[in-house]
Amino acid sequence: MSVSGKLFYHWMDKDFDESLKFIDTEQLGDIPYDVTIIGAGVVGCALAYKLSMYKLRVLLLDKNYDVGEATSKGNSAIVHTGFDAAVGTLESELVTKASREWPQLAKKLKIPYEECGALLIAINNEQNTQLDKVYEKALKNGVTDVQQLSAEQVLELEPQITKNVLRGILIPRESIADPFSTSIAYAEIALSNGVDILFGIEVIGIENVDGKVKSLITNCGKKFDTRIIVNVAGLGSRKLADLYGGEPFDINPRRGQFLIFDKFSRSAIDHILLPIPTANTKGVLVIPTIFGNLIAGPTAEDFIIDDNTVSDTTVERLQELLDGASKLYPGLYEQSVITTFSGVRCNCSQGSYWIRCNDGHQGIITVSGIRSTGFTSSPALAEYLIGELHEKLGLNLNVNPVAIDSRSESSWPGWWKRPYSNNELVKESPEYGRVVCYCEQISLGEIIQHLDSPLKPRTLDAIKRRTRAQMGRCQGFDCMVNVAEIISNYCNIPLNKITKRGPGSEIISTNAEQYQ
Amino acid sequence: MNSVKHFNVLIIGAGPAGVGAAVALTKRGIKSIAIIERSDKIGGIPSFYKKKKGGVRTFVRWSRGGIPVFGEDYAQWLEKQLIKTKVQIELQSQVLNIDAKKKILTLVSPEEGEVNYSADAIVMACGSREETPAERGWIAGSRPVRVFYTKQLLRLLDGNHLLPMNNPLIIGSDVIGYAAAAKLKAAGASEAVIVDNCSRPKCSFFERLYFRIWSNPDYQGLSAKSIEVTGIKTASGVNLNGKNIPCDGIVICGELIPNSELALNGDIKVELHSRKPVVAKDYQLSEPGWFAAGNILGGFHGAEWCYFNGQRVARAVANYLS
Numbered sequence: 143m144s145v146s147g148k149l150f151y152h153w154m155d156k157d158f159d160e161s162l163k164f165i166d167t168e169q170l171g172d173i174p175y176d177v178t179i180i181g182a183g184v185v186g187c188a189l190a191y192k193l194s195m196y197k198l199r200v201l202l203l204d205k206n207y208d209v210g211e212a213t214s215k216g217n218s219a220i221v222h223t224g225f226d227a228a229v230g231t232l233e234s235e236l237v238t239k240a241s242r243e244w245p246q247l248a249k250k251l252k253i254p255y256e257e258c259g260a261l262l263i264a265i266n267n268e269q270n271t272q273l274d275k276v277y278e279k280a281l282k283n284g285v286t287d288v289q290q291l292s293a294e295q296v297l298e299l300e301p302q303i304t305k306n307v308l309r310g311i312l313i314p315r316e317s318i319a320d321p322f323s324t325s326i327a328y329a330e331i332a333l334s335n336g337v338d339i340l341f342g343i344e345v346i347g348i349e350n351v352d353g354k355v356k357s358l359i360t361n362c363g364k365k366f367d368t369r370i371i372v373n374v375a376g377l378g379s380r381k382l383a384d385l386y387g388g389e390p391f392d393i394n395p396r397r398g399q400f401l402i403f404d405k406f407s408r409s410a411i412d413h414i415l416l417p418i419p420t421a422n423t424k425g426v427l428v429i430p431t432i433f434g435n436l437i438a439g440p441t442a443e444d445f446i447i448d449d450n451t452v453s454d455t456t457v458e459r460l461q462e463l464l465d466g467a468s469k470l471y472p473g474l475y476e477q478s479v480i481t482t483f484s485g486v487r488c489n490c491s492q493g494s495y496w497i498r499c500n501d502g503h504q505g506i507i508t509v510s511g512i513r514s515t516g517f518t519s520s521p522a523l524a525e526y527l528i529g530e531l532h533e534k535l536g537l538n539l540n541v542n543p544v545a546i547d548s549r550s551e552s553s554w555p556g557w558w559k560r561p562y563s564n565n566e567l568v569k570e571s572p573e574y575g576r577v578v579c580y581c582e583q584i585s586l587g588e589i590i591q592h593l594d595s596p597l598k599p600r601t602l603d604a605i606k607r608r609t610r611a612q613m614g615r616c617q618g619f620d621c622m623v624n625v626a627e628i629i630s631n632y633c634n635i636p637l638n639k640i641t642k643r644g645p646g647s648e649i650i651s652t653n654a655e656q657y658q
Numbered sequence: 659m660n661s662v663k664h665f666n667v668l669i670i671g672a673g674p675a676g677v678g679a680a681v682a683l684t685k686r687g688i689k690s691i692a693i694i695e696r697s698d699k700i701g702g703i704p705s706f707y708k709k710k711k712g713g714v715r716t717f718v719r720w721s722r723g724g725i726p727v728f729g730e731d732y733a734q735w736l737e738k739q740l741i742k743t744k745v746q747i748e749l750q751s752q753v754l755n756i757d758a759k760k761k762i763l764t765l766v767s768p769e770e771g772e773v774n775y776s777a778d779a780i781v782m783a784c785g786s787r788e789e790t791p792a793e794r795g796w797i798a799g800s801r802p803v804r805v806f807y808t809k810q811l812l813r814l815l816d817g818n819h820l821l822p823m824n825n826p827l828i829i830g831s832d833v834i835g836y837a838a839a840a841k842l843k844a845a846g847a848s849e850a851v852i853v854d855n856c857s858r859p860k861c862s863f864f865e866r867l868y869f870r871i872w873s874n875p876d877y878q879g880l881s882a883k884s885i886e887v888t889g890i891k892t893a894s895g896v897n898l899n900g901k902n903i904p905c906d907g908i909v910i911c912g913e914l915i916p917n918s919e920l921a922l923n924g925d926i927k928v929e930l931h932s933r934k935p936v937v938a939k940d941y942q943l944s945e946p947g948w949f950a951a952g953n954i955l956g957g958f959h960g961a962e963w964c965y966f967n968g969q970r971v972a973r974a975v976a977n978y979l980s
C-alpha cells in the first residue's frame with residue numbers, strides 16, 4: 143500500500159522524539175483541512191475511510207497513541223442485525239443497513255468475520271411470553287430471516303446449553319468479527335488515500351469558531367486550520383462540545399464488564415447465546431469470539447462522567463456475570479477465565495445516536511451517544527454523516543478516482559492465516575517460524591510485519607491488538623518482555639521507554655535506576 | 659508439510675525435568691531421542707535467574723548438601739549434562755499440536771517451518787506458569803502498566819539490567835514472591851509489601867529466614883474478599899482491607915499452573931481448573947506412551963526435584979518401551 147497521507151505521533155518525550163515522530167508537524171503545512179475528525183474510534187476511522195474516497199483534505203486526530211483505544215476496544219464484537227433495535231430509529235436504520243454491508247466490507251478490509259448466528263433463549267415462562275414480541279420486532283426491523291425454534295430444535299443446534307430452555311429464536315446473520323482490525327483497517331486505507339493522521343493530539347481549544355476556517359488549538363503547540371469539525375470523540379465528545387458551545391447534552395458512562403474464557407471452552411458453543419433483553423440492556427450474553435474464545439458479559443453499570451474507576455473490573459460483578467452466563471450454558475463453571483476486561487458505553491441521556499449539525503456554529507457536527515451498536519453501524523453511520531456534511535454543512539463531494547477501498551491480501555492478521563504453516567514463506571523469512579507468543583502462536587515475523595504496517599504501531603497494546611501476542615492464556619507471562627525487546631531493537635527505542643499505550647505508561651518506572 | 663521424522667523418545671521442554679529425562683534415558687541405552695525446546699536456551703525457568711554480584715541465589719542443590727545457587731549456574735550445569743549425551747536438541751522449536759493416538763507432534767521452527775515428529779514414547783516436561791489475576795479470582799481493579807509476572811520481572815531485572823520499580827508490591831506469598839522481594843531489594847528497590855489472600859504467608863519460615871539476608875518485606879494478609887489494583891496509566895497501589903497501599907509497580911508471583919494445554923488439546927485427560935494432567939502409576943498419562951515430568955505435574959517443585967523426577971520418569975519410559 144503506498145502511503146500518501148502523513149502520520150504524526152506526538153510522543154512528548156524529547157529523548158527519542160525523532161524515532162517516533164516520523165514527520166515534523168511543520169511538514170503538515172498550513173493549508174486548511176476541509177474536514178477534521180476528532181476521535182479515531184471505530185466511528186471516526188470509518189468516516190475517514192469513507193471520506194477518503196473523495197477529493198478532500200481530511201485530518202483524523204486522537205489523543206491516544208493508536209486507533210480504537212477507547213470504547214472501540216472494549217465491546218462484545220458482535221455485528222448485529224438490528225433485530226431488537228427500537229423500531230423506526232436512526233440506530234435501527236443504520237444497524238440493519240450496515241449488517242447487510244458487513245460480509246463485503248470484511249472481505250475488502252481483510253477483517254476476520256464469521257456469520258455464527260445467535261440464539262435467543264427463553265428459560266422461564268415470563269421470558270417465553272416475551273419471545274413473540276421480540277419476533278415481531280425483528281420483522282418490523284426488516285430482519286425477516288429470524289426463525290422460531292422449539293426447545294428440541296434449540297438443543298439440537300446447541301446441545302450443551304441449559305436443559306431448561308423452553309423455546310428460542312434463531313437470528314442467522316448475527317455475526318462476530320475482529321473489533322481491533324476494523325478501526326485499523328479503516329485508518330490504514332484512509333491514510334493511503336491521503337488522510338493525515340495524528341496521534342497523541344488533544345484538542346484543547348478552538349479559535350475563530352464562527353469563521354469559515356476555524357483553528358484547532360492542540361496540546362502539541364501547533365494550530366490546525368479546518369473548515370469543518372466532526373466531533374466523534376465518544377466519551378470525550380461532551381467536553382469537546384463545551385469548547386465550541388454546542389447544544390447541551392449529558393453523557394452517563396455505562397460500564398460493561400466481561401469474562402474471557404480459555405479457548406478450550408469454544409468447542410462447546412457455536413452461536414451467540416442471548417437472554418431475553420430487558421428495558422435497559424440485552425442481559426448477560428455468551429459470545430464466541432472470532433479469536434476462538436468464549437466471552438460472557440456485559441454488565442451495565444452507570445457512572446458519572448469523571449469517575450476514574452469507570453473502566454475497572456470488580457470481583458462481585460464478575461461473579462454475577464459467571465452466574466448469569468451459566469444459566470444459559472452451565473458448563474461455563476468448568477471453564478477457566480483467563481482474563482477480564484471492561485468497556486464503557488457512551489450513553490447519552492438525550493438518546494442514542496445524538497447527532498447535531500451546525501452545532502452552535504456553522505461547520506461543526508457533534509456525534510455522540512453511539513452507545514451499543516457503533517461497531518456494527520460504522521460503515522452506514524459514516525455514509526449517513528457524509529450525507530449530512532454534504533447537505534447541511536455544504537461539503538463538496540468529488541470522487542477521487544485513484545482512491546482504493548480495500549487492503550492488500552497480506553493484511554490478513556497472522557493469527558487468522560497462520561504464516562508459519564507456509565513452508566515457502568518460512569524458508570524465505572525464517573522469522574515466521576520463530577514463535578514469540580506461545581499461547582496464541584504468533585511469530586516474530588508477524589510482529590515485525592506490524593511494526594512496518596502503515597500506522598507504525600509502537601506500543602505494547604497496539605502490537606497486541608494487531609498480532610494477539612500477549613492475548614492468550616498466559617497473558618504475556620512468557621512473551622511480554624520479548625515483544626518489548628522486539629519493538630526496542632527493531633525501532634531503536636530504549637527498552638525502558640517502551641510503553642503499554644503511550645507516554646506515561648512506560649514499563650519501567652521513570653525514576654528507577656539502571657542496575658548492573 | 660515436511661515428512662514425519664521418527665524417534666524412540668521425544669521430550670517436550672528442556673527445563674530441569676526434560677534434561678533429567680534425556681540424561682537418564684541415554685544412560686539406559688535408548689538411542690534416538692530428541693528434546694524440543696521453544697526458547698533459545700536450555701535450562702527452563704532457572705535460566706532466567708541470572709548470576710549477579712551481590713544477587714540472590716534462589717535455587718537449592720539438595721544433592722550437594724543444600725547449597726543455594728543461581729538459576730543460571732544450574733541451567734549451565736544442566737546444559738553440560740545434556741550436551742554429553744547424544745540427544746538431538748531442537749531449540750526455538752515450539753510444539754503446536756499433538757496427535758495423542760498416533761504419538762505425533764507438530765512443531766514449528768525457523769529452520770524447518772512446520773514439521774511432524776513421531777515417537778514410540780513422549781515425555782511432556784513443559785513446566786508451569788503463574789496464574790493470571792483472573793485465574794486467582796480475587797484480584798480486580800484497573801489494568802495499568804507495570805503489573806508484572808515474576809518471569810517478566812526476571813527478564814527485565816536479570817536479563818536487561820533494568821529495575822522496573824522503586825516501591826514494589828508483590829501479590830502472592832509463596833517462595834517465588836519472597837524471592838522476588840529479595841531480588842528487587844538487592845537491585846536497589848525499597849522493601850516490598852507482600853499481599854496474599856491468607857492470614858499468614860505461604861512461604862515457609864526457613865525460606866523466609868533465608869531471604870532475610872536481603873530483605874524483610876512487610877506481609878499483609880487479605881481479610882476482605884478481594885483487592886483492587888489502582889492506577890490509570892501505571893500501577894499506583896492496591897486497595898486492601900479498606901486502605902490503599904501505594905506502590906509504583908506490582909509483581910504477581912507464584913500460584914503455578916501446569917503448561918498442560920498440549921495435552922488438553924490432544925484429548926489427553928487433564929483436570930479442568932487445576933490443569934493437572936491425570937497421571938496413572940509410573941507417570942503415565944491417559945493415552946499409552948505419553949508421560950509427564952516436572953512442574954507440569956502440578957504444585958511447586960524446586961529445580962533439582964524436577965531433574966530427579968525426570969530421571970524417575972525416564973525409568974518408567976524405558977520399562978514401557980521394553
Ligand SMILES: Cc1cc2nc3c(=O)[nH]c(=O)nc-3n(C[C@H](O)[C@H](O)[C@H](O)COP(=O)(O)OP(=O)(O)OC[C@H]3O[C@@H](n4cnc5c(N)ncnc54)[C@H](O)[C@@H]3O)c2cc1C
Binds near residue numbers: 484
Ligand atoms: C460493553 C460494550 C459492548 C458493546 N458491544 C457492541 C457490539 O457487540 N456490537 C456493536 O456494534 N457495538 C458494541 N458496542 C458499542 C461500540 O463499541 C461503540 O458504539 C463504538 O465503539 C463507539 O465508537 P466511537 O468511535 O464513537 O467511540 P470511541 O471508540 O470511544 O472513540 C472516541 C475517540 O475519541 C478520542 N478522543 C476523546 N476526546 C478527545 C479529544 N478531546 N481530542 C482528541 N481525541 C479525543 C478518544 O481517544 C477515542 O479514541 C459495545 C460497547 C460497549 C461498551
Ligand SMILES: Cc1cc2nc3c(=O)[nH]c(=O)nc-3n(C[C@H](O)[C@H](O)[C@H](O)COP(=O)(O)OP(=O)(O)OC[C@H]3O[C@@H](n4cnc5c(N)ncnc54)[C@H](O)[C@@H]3O)c2cc1C
Binds near residue numbers: 961
Ligand atoms: C516464575 C517462576 C519462578 C520460579 N522460581 C523458582 C525459584 O526461584 N527457585 C526454585 O527452586 N524454583 C523456582 N520455580 C520452580 C521451577 O519451575 C522449577 O524449579 C523448575 O524449573 C521446573 O522444571 P521443569 O523442567 O518442570 O519446567 P521449566 O523449568 O518450566 O521448563 C519447561 C520447559 O519446557 C518448554 N516448553 C513448554 N511447552 C513447550 C512447547 N509446547 N514446545 C516446546 N517447548 C516447550 C519451556 O520453554 C521450558 O523451557 C519457579 C517457577 C516459575 C514458573
